[in-house]
Amino acid sequence: MLLLAWLFGIIVAIVLIAIVVVFLNRFYRKSSRDVAIIRTGFGGQRTLISGGTLALPFLHKIDEVSLRTIRVDVRRAAEKSLITEDRMRVDAELEFYVRVNPTVDGVAHAAQSFGPKSFTPEGMRNLLEGRFIDAIQAAAASRTMDTLHEKRADFVRDVSALLSVNLAGNGILLDSVSLTRMDQTAFSSLDEQNAFNAVGMRRLAEII
Numbered sequence: 001m002l003l004l005a006w007l008f009g010i011i012v013a014i015v016l017i018a019i020v021v022v023f024l025n026r027f028y029r030k031s032s033r034d035v036a037i038i039r040t041g042f043g044g045q046r047t048l049i050s051g052g053t054l055a056l057p058f059l060h061k062i063d064e065v066s067l068r069t070i071r072v073d074v075r076r077a078a079e080k081s082l083i084t085e086d087r088m089r090v091d092a093e094l095e096f097y098v099r100v101n102p103t104v105d106g107v108a109h110a111a112q113s114f115g116p117k118s119f120t121p122e123g124m125r126n127l128l129e130g131r132f133i134d135a136i137q138a139a140a141a142s143r144t145m146d147t148l149h150e151k152r153a154d155f156v157r158d159v160s161a162l163l164s165v166n167l168a169g170n171g172i173l174l175d176s177v178s179l180t181r182m183d184q185t186a187f188s189s190l191d192e193q194n195a196f197n198a199v200g201m202r203r204l205a206e207i208i
Helices: 002-027 104-114 121-141 145-150 152-168 195-207
Strands: 028-030 035-041 046-048 052-054 060-066 070-076 089-100 172-184
Touching: 002 028, 028 035, 035 052, 035 104, 046 052, 046 104, 060 104, 070 121, 089 104, 089 121, 089 152, 104 121, 121 152, 145 152, 145 172, 152 172
Parallel strands: none
Antiparallel strands: 028 052, 035 046, 035 060, 070 089, 089 172
């Protein structure tokens, strides 16, 4: 009898352990170095950079926020090219490397501002392209075309400075900015009826 009771106890313990393992495997969600998780629902919002939490059906909702660096390409050319201080048109291509600030507040702000499913290259481009263009154009408008070419590093630094503070409020870090291409915009793509273009084209014609 004692042996049977002992065997029965072992079987019950094994079954309970198996149930606990299956339960945790199904409903316990863990963050990782590349992904933070936000649990909402019963018990309020909880943001996890490391560790894990239980997420029960109908009671909780789990959103994942990528912490990886994302490259966003911005190209300004032809009629969308940059306008410099001397009213010249410049084609430019830049690469922006951004990521979510890996802190509890940073993840929460980023998810609230953009939505946790937006952290893809295409999603970030759609959400942030307007800010990138505004910073690029602002930095270009304070320089002549020659200065823009000769002091490319200063131009990139100014773009980065304009964006860093702007993005920080939404939990986004700007890791770096790279100017990969810059050239004078072709005459053939410019509208001569545009006042900016008319001034720039006349000046360029005089130089040529």
